Amino acid sequence: MTYFQRLIINMLTFISLSVLLPQMVHVQSIMMALLASFVLSILNALIKPILTIISFPLTLLTLGFFSFVINALMLQFTSSFVGAHNFGFSSFGAALLVAIIMSIVNMIVTEHHMEKYRTS
Template sequence: MAISAFFPSSLYVANVEMAVVAAFVLGLLNWLVKPIVSLLSLPINLLTLGLFGLVINGAMLELTAKLVGSGFQFSSFWSAMLIAILMTIVSAIIAAHFDKSDE
């Protein structure tokens, strides 16, 4: 929801309930589909030194948008890639913060 507020022309989220549904679907896709896609794309991921993982994350977001429906949409694949990069950065910052708190 926060990212959609910063980029309203790139990501449309109808309401909080749709954001929760999209988060659940994205979690399921990341648990079930992403490992298979990552394994199949391992050679290109090695050639690009892991940067192809961003493309996979963007594709998972696009697939989420297709499965959820009209309440969760991206304006283009490139906007999904941008959102995937931002989500990765925010996730890394949050994970680093909580890892630091445990010490």
């Protein structure tokens, strides 16, 4: 899957979650969702590997569940960079829920994409 496709999937996930969970997730516009998706991808490339290495013992101790906390932190950082009035969460718990949902959505889309190429 290309980088642009992942950006679009994350953008659509942000928009969908802001409609489904309006008390938890705020997205000002489609362009802000696209910007948030782009900023998240940059943060995931630059900061997430460092946090993953630092928190490896805790991630191992929690059998991988701490990775959702790291993803929620990345979403909170994204909200800080984009601006909370444009893209934000009502609490860290909301960011954690969005991180879990985004992980599931990305897993399903990636599996579907891989299955499409395995059968052809």
